[in-house]
Structures are given as C-alpha cells and as structure tokens.
Amino acid sequence: MDLSVAPSTTAASDIVRGEDALAALTALVRDDLEACNRLIVERMQSPVALIPQLAAHIVAAGGKRLRPLLTLAAAKLAGYRDGQRHVALAACVEFIHTATLLHDDVVDESALRRGQASANALFGNKPSVLVGDFLFARAFQVMVEDGSLEVLRILSEASATIAEGEVLQLITQNDTATTEEQYLAVIEGKTAALFAAATEVGAIVAACTPAQQQGLRAYGHNLGVAFQLIDDALDYSARQEALGKTVGDDFREGKITLPVLLAFQRGDEAERVFWRRTLEEREQADEDLGRAIALMEKHAAFADTVGRARDYGNAALEALAVFPDGVERRALAGIVEFCISRAR
Amino acid sequence: MDLSVAPSTTAASDIVRGEDALAALTALVRDDLEACNRLIVERMQSPVALIPQLAAHIVAAGGKRLRPLLTLAAAKLAGYRDGQRHVALAACVEFIHTATLLHDDVVDESALRRGQASANALFGNKPSVLVGDFLFARAFQVMVEDGSLEVLRILSEASATIAEGEVLQLITQNDTATTEEQYLAVIEGKTAALFAAATEVGAIVAACTPAQQQGLRAYGHNLGVAFQLIDDALDYSARQEALGKTVGDDFREGKITLPVLLAFQRGDEAERVFWRRTLEEREQADEDLGRAIALMEKHAAFADTVGRARDYGNAALEALAVFPDGVERRALAGIVEFCISRAR
Numbered sequence: 001m002d003l004s005v006a007p008s009t010t011a012a013s014d015i016v017r018g019e020d021a022l023a024a025l026t027a028l029v030r031d032d033l034e035a036c037n038r039l040i041v042e043r044m045q046s047p048v049a050l051i052p053q054l055a056a057h058i059v060a061a062g063g064k065r066l067r068p069l070l071t072l073a074a075a076k077l078a079g080y081r082d083g084q085r086h087v088a089l090a091a092c093v094e095f096i097h098t099a100t101l102l103h104d105d106v107v108d109e110s111a112l113r114r115g116q117a118s119a120n121a122l123f124g125n126k127p128s129v130l131v132g133d134f135l136f137a138r139a140f141q142v143m144v145e146d147g148s149l150e151v152l153r154i155l156s157e158a159s160a161t162i163a164e165g166e167v168l169q170l171i172t173q174n175d176t177a178t179t180e181e182q183y184l185a186v187i188e189g190k191t192a193a194l195f196a197a198a199t200e201v202g203a204i205v206a207a208c209t210p211a212q213q214q215g216l217r218a219y220g221h222n223l224g225v226a227f228q229l230i231d232d233a234l235d236y237s238a239r240q241e242a243l244g245k246t247v248g249d250d251f252r253e254g255k256i257t258l259p260v261l262l263a264f265q266r267g268d269e270a271e272r273v274f275w276r277r278t279l280e281e282r283e284q285a286d287e288d289l290g291r292a293i294a295l296m297e298k299h300a301a302f303a304d305t306v307g308r309a310r311d312y313g314n315a316a317l318e319a320l321a322v323f324p325d326g327v328e329r330r331a332l333a334g335i336v337e338f339c340i341s342r343a344r
Numbered sequence: 345m346d347l348s349v350a351p352s353t354t355a356a357s358d359i360v361r362g363e364d365a366l367a368a369l370t371a372l373v374r375d376d377l378e379a380c381n382r383l384i385v386e387r388m389q390s391p392v393a394l395i396p397q398l399a400a401h402i403v404a405a406g407g408k409r410l411r412p413l414l415t416l417a418a419a420k421l422a423g424y425r426d427g428q429r430h431v432a433l434a435a436c437v438e439f440i441h442t443a444t445l446l447h448d449d450v451v452d453e454s455a456l457r458r459g460q461a462s463a464n465a466l467f468g469n470k471p472s473v474l475v476g477d478f479l480f481a482r483a484f485q486v487m488v489e490d491g492s493l494e495v496l497r498i499l500s501e502a503s504a505t506i507a508e509g510e511v512l513q514l515i516t517q518n519d520t521a522t523t524e525e526q527y528l529a530v531i532e533g534k535t536a537a538l539f540a541a542a543t544e545v546g547a548i549v550a551a552c553t554p555a556q557q558q559g560l561r562a563y564g565h566n567l568g569v570a571f572q573l574i575d576d577a578l579d580y581s582a583r584q585e586a587l588g589k590t591v592g593d594d595f596r597e598g599k600i601t602l603p604v605l606l607a608f609q610r611g612d613e614a615e616r617v618f619w620r621r622t623l624e625e626r627e628q629a630d631e632d633l634g635r636a637i638a639l640m641e642k643h644a645a646f647a648d649t650v651g652r653a654r655d656y657g658n659a660a661l662e663a664l665a666v667f668p669d670g671v672e673r674r675a676l677a678g679i680v681e682f683c684i685s686r687a688r
Binding site for chain 2: 046047048050051099100103106107125126127129130131132133134136137138140141143144147149152153156157159160162163164166167168170171
C-alpha cells in the first residue's frame with residue numbers, strides 16, 4: 001500500500017516523512033517536553049507508594065507523549081511565548097490519557113501495553129482501576145492550579161465524551177450490525193475527543209483568535225480520527241508487531257472496527273457467516289485471523305480505511321491554514337503524515 | 345451495647361434519636377433534595393443509553409443521599425438563602441460518591457449493594473468502570489458550570505484523596521501487621537474526605553466566615569470517620585442484615601478494620617494464628633465468622649470501636665459550635681446520632 005499523504009490545500013512544504021515528523025515536533029518543543037515529563041513524575045507522587053510505582057510503570061513504558069506534544073506545539077503555534085502554563089496542561093492531558101489507558105486495559109483484559117506487561121497484568125485489575133481514578137483526579141487538581149475555567153470545561157467535557165465512546169465501543173463489540181456511524185462515534189469519543197482538547201487548551205493559554213482556537217480544535221479532532229483509523233487497520237497488520245503490540249487483539253475481542261465493517265458489508269453470505277461466527281459468537285480457530293486478513297485484502301478494506309484516514313488527515317491540514325506558514329505549523333502538519341504512515 | 349451519644353459540649357437540645365434525625369434533616373431540605381434528585385437524573389443522561397440505565401440502577405437503589413443532604417444543610421446553616429448552587433454541588437458530590445461505589449464494587453467483587461444486585465453483578469465489571477468514569481467527569485462538568493475554582497479545588501482534592509485511601513486499603517488488606525494509624529488513613533481517605541468536602545462546599549456557596557467554613561469542614565471530616573468506624577463494626581453485626589447488606593463481607597475479603605485490629609492486638613498467640621489463617625491466608629471455614637465475632641466481643645473490640653466513633657462524633661458536634669443554635673445546627677447535630685446509632 002502507498003500511504004503517503006495526498007496533496008492538500010496546505011503548502012507541500014508542510015509535508016515531511018512520518019518518523020522524521022515526530023522527531024521534528026519533539027525537537028521543536030524539547031525543553032517544554034522535558035519540563036512536562038518532570039512535572040508528570042512530580043505530580044504523580046503520593047504518600048501511598050503503590051500509586052507512583054504503578055503510574056511510573058505505564059508513564060515510563062515508552063509512550064511517545066503524542067498528546068502532550070500536541071498541547072505544547074499548539075500553544076507555540078498560537079503564539080504563546082512566556083510562561084509554563086502549556087507545560088502544566090500538557091501534563092494534565094497525559095494524566096487523563098494514562099488514566100483511560102489503565103481503565104481500558106482492565107476493560108479489555110489486555111496483557112500487553114506498548115510491548116510490555118500491562119499494569120493490570122503486573123499489578124492486578126484493582127490497583128489499575130484506583131490509580132486511574134487517582135491520575136484523573138490529579139489532572140483536575142493541576143488544572144485548578146492553572147486556574148482557567150475554560151480549560152476545565154474543555155477537559156471535563158472531553159473526559160465525559162471519552163467514557164461515552166468507551167461504553168459505546170463495549171455495546172457495539174461482537175455486533176456485526178454495528179453501523180459506520182456508530183463506529184465513528186466510538187472513535188470520535190475514545191480518541192478524537194482528547195486530541196481535540198489537547199490542541200484546544202494549547203490555544204487557550206495563548207489567547208489567540210477564536211478562529212485560531214477553532215482551527216486548532218478541528219486539527220486535533222481530525223488528527224485523532226485519522227490516528228484511530230490507522231490504529232484499527234494496524235491491528236490486522238504485521239507492521240503492528242514492530243510497534244510492540246499484538247496482531248489480532250481486536251479480532252480476538254470481536255471489536256467492530258472499520259476494516260471489519262467494510263469487509264463484512266462487501267462480503268457474500270458465506271463470508272458473513274464467517275464474521276458472525278468469529279466476532280459475534282467468538283468461536284475462533286488458529287487460521288481464522290489469517291482468513292480475516294485475506295478477506296479484508298480481497299475487499300480493499302485496508303486501503304479504504306487508510307484512505308478514510310487520509311481524508312481526515314487532509315481536513316486536519318486544512319484546519320491549520322488559519323495560521324501563517326512557519327516552523328510550528330510545519331511540525332504539526334508533519335504529525336498528520338506520522339499518524340498515517342505508521343500503517344506502512 | 346448501649347450506643348447512645350454521650351453528652352458533649354453542644355447543647356443537649358441538639359441531640360435527637362438516630363432515624364428521627366435523618367428524617368428531620370431530610371424534611372428540612374426536602375425541596376432542595378427533590379431538586380437535587382431531579383438534577384441527578386437530568387445530568388446522568390447520555391446518548392449512550394447504557395450509561396443512564398446503569399447509573400439509574402445505583403442512583404435509584406435506595407441510597408439515603410447522606411452526602412448531598414450534608415451539602416444542602418451545610419449551605420443553609422452557613423446562611424445561603426437564595427439560589428440553587430447548593431443543589432448543583434450536592435448533585436456533584438453524589439456523582440463522585442456513585443462513581444466511587446461503582447469502582448469499589450468492581451475492586452471488591454461485590455455482588456450486593458444496598459440489598460440489591462450490584463451494578464457489576466448485573467451489568468458486568470467493564471461498564472461499571474466506564475460509567476464510574478463518566479459520572480466522575482460529569483461531576484466536574486457541573487462544577488465548571490457552577491464556576492467556583494474553590495469548589496473545584498476542594499472536590500478534585502477529595503477525589504484524589506479517596507483514591508489514595510482506596511489504594512491504601514488494598515495494600516493493607518490481608519495484612520494483620522496493619523497499624524491503627526494506617527487504618528485511620530484508609531478511612532479518612534475513602535470516607536471522611538468526601539464528607540468533609542460535601543459540607544465545605546456548602547459553606548463556600550454561602551460565603552460565610554473562614555471559621556465557619558473550617559467548622560463545617562471539620563464537622564464533615566469527623567462525621568465521616570465516625571460513620572466509617574460504625575460501618576466497620578456493623579460488618580460483624582446481625583443488625584447489618586436489617587440494612588440490606590451481607591454480614592462478614594470484610595471478614596471474607598480479609599479487610600483489616602478497627603474491630604479486627606483491636607481483637608488481634610488483644611488476642612493471645614492462638615488467637616493470632618486464627619486471625620492470620622482466616623484474614624492473611626484466607627482459609628476460612630463456615631464457623632470462622634462466628635469465632636471472629638466471639639473474639640471481638642471477648643476483647644470489647646465492638647464497644648471500643650463504637651466508643652472511638654463516639655469520640656469523632658463529639659468532635660463533629662464541637663465543630664458546629666461556631667454556629668448559633670437553630671434548626672439547621674440541630675439537624676446536622678442529629679446526623680451524628682444517626683451515624684452512630686446505626687450500630688444498634
């Protein structure tokens with residue numbers, strides 16, 4: 001598959017290669033990211049030692065800090081120059097993200113997270129639930145110290161939307177009658193809501209124009225949808241193993257993602273019997289994952305999922321057009337390519 | 345056991361009988377409580393229907409709404425007369441409480457809650473975790489609408505402290521070396537923190553004096569400790585069944601509560617072998633709960649736990665002395681008696 005980003009209304013000079021793009025963004029806000037990492041470690045402390053122990057396991061497990069990077073870079077793009085508010089809010093975004101990861105792994109009964117034993121596998125489900133609660137509460141404490149009700153509004157709304165997306169995912173799991181609309185609502189909730197909030201709070205601290213704030217929010221939202229679409233394609237791709245994840249997790253759990261939906265819609269009756277047996281009744285034999293992947297390839301389900309991600313990626317690029325060209329805009333534009341090129 | 349409240353520095357006229365006291369407080373703020381109940385139902389709605397379904401199960405399961413009652417009455421006592429902020433904040437307090445109940449039941453693997461099937465038993469652990477997250481986020485959304493950073497500070501701090509208390513409880517579970525100090529830290533976290541926040545936010549909306557705000561917070565804190573001490577005694581009492589709970593849950597889970605701590609400290613070596621086998625190794629036979637109760641009675645562990653609760657209850661009454669006598673102060677003073685007399 002050729003997954004390069006299609007030309008968009010944003011200048012071609014905005015577009016760089018995927019891994020380079022993440023490195024470029026990280027380099028651009030390196031000092032801020034280091035300050036954010038220090039703050040994360042500082043603020044996850046507690047007299048109850050198990051809390052920082054468990055939190056450190058997941059916080060230190062090699063995440064790329066994509067969401068806090070977005071907050072830091074969005075603040076810079078929107079003109080924030082003096083002060084450390086963006087650092088504190090980037091840490092809040094990462095705390096909320098970490099809390100949802102801990103709860104997700106409990107809900108999904110995951111054994112692996114970022115290629116390592118997940119917190120629930122290592123420490124048990126119980127502390128994972130409670131430390132997630134702690135990090136969530138701590139995020140709100142840090143926001144209160146920042147003192148912006150607008151930030152609190154954005155991140156409390158995002159948190160509620162994430163939970164709604166996760167519950168909807170649970171409901172649609174093992175249900176091949178799930179519609180594309182429902183699938184989109186799931187990923188807009190569980191992923192795009194926090195991406196959108198991460199970039200919007202960057203705009204808030206910079207006190208930019210309403211159009212720029214809206215632009216950064218739209219960028220984050222569309223990037224988040226693209227990111228999750230690629231994640232869902234990757235779950236059926238050998239490339240996944242290189243990212244330290246297990247191939248076929250979604251298949252084994254019967255999650256109804258876009259590649260599945262497309263293959264199901266385009267399949268004949270015999271194929272639908274296969275999908276119902278494996279995903280709804282969860283009767284799976286060793287060879288079934290291979291057959292699922294073959295059916296997805298036959299029906300161009302991967303290519304079309306990536307194409308859909310590219311559409312959202314282009315919308316993210318267009319949303320940046322409200323800002324003048326410059327190193328920050330180019331860095332954020334490059335992240336679109338990073339998210340989509342993970343699928344290669 | 346005679347568990348009536350001992351005379352305190354607060355006037356004897358402040359003291360009424362337990363059940364009557366709850367009825368008196370409920371009657372005092374009846375309209376506000378009804379408004380709060382309506383707001384709870386209104387704000388737990390979501391396009392994802394499973395969320396209000398599951399939330400309604402626990403919200404409608406016959407809780408006495410003790411914490412929101414405390415917020416409503418505290419606001420009245422502190423002089424709040426016009427406006428509905430106390431109603432909104434009482435709903436926030438109940439949302440946070442409900443979220444912790446949902447997560448507790450998952451952590452404790454409880455099958456019953458308030459005499460009915462618990463949400464996790466009925467809907468499964470996964471939606472219980474996620475709907476807890478939703479209610480927690482929704483509580484913060486409602487607080488943001490209220491607009492007080494001071495309220496957000498108090499309730500985000502309480503939420504972090506609750507999680508710390510719950511994690512500490514998990515660590516001390518099945519460990520007979522737990523100290524009284526650790527036990528107190530557990531119940532101050534898991535119970536008293538939200539009681540204290542519930543009454544303090546009532547003071548905040550009333551804009552009373554700092555001494556009165558501090559008094560209401562101290563009242564809530566001490567009441568919360570007393571409430572939990574009695575709860576922990578009740579877990580070994582036949583009276584528990586009348587309250588719709590199962591006797592001996594704490595024993596079966598190996599929770600180290602004050603009645604256990606006192607009996608263990610005062611027991612001989614043979615008795616300690618019994619406690620270690622049943623609580624640490626969790627090897628329990630049918631007759632062991634009966635023996636545990638007999639040992640607690642032998643060592644006056646119940647009476648002393650209730651006595652300790654009475655001390656905290658008296659501290660709660662004393663904290664109210666910063667307010668003049670009146671119907672609200674008497675109603676809140678009566679709640680001390682209500683909490684302690686549950687043990688009869």
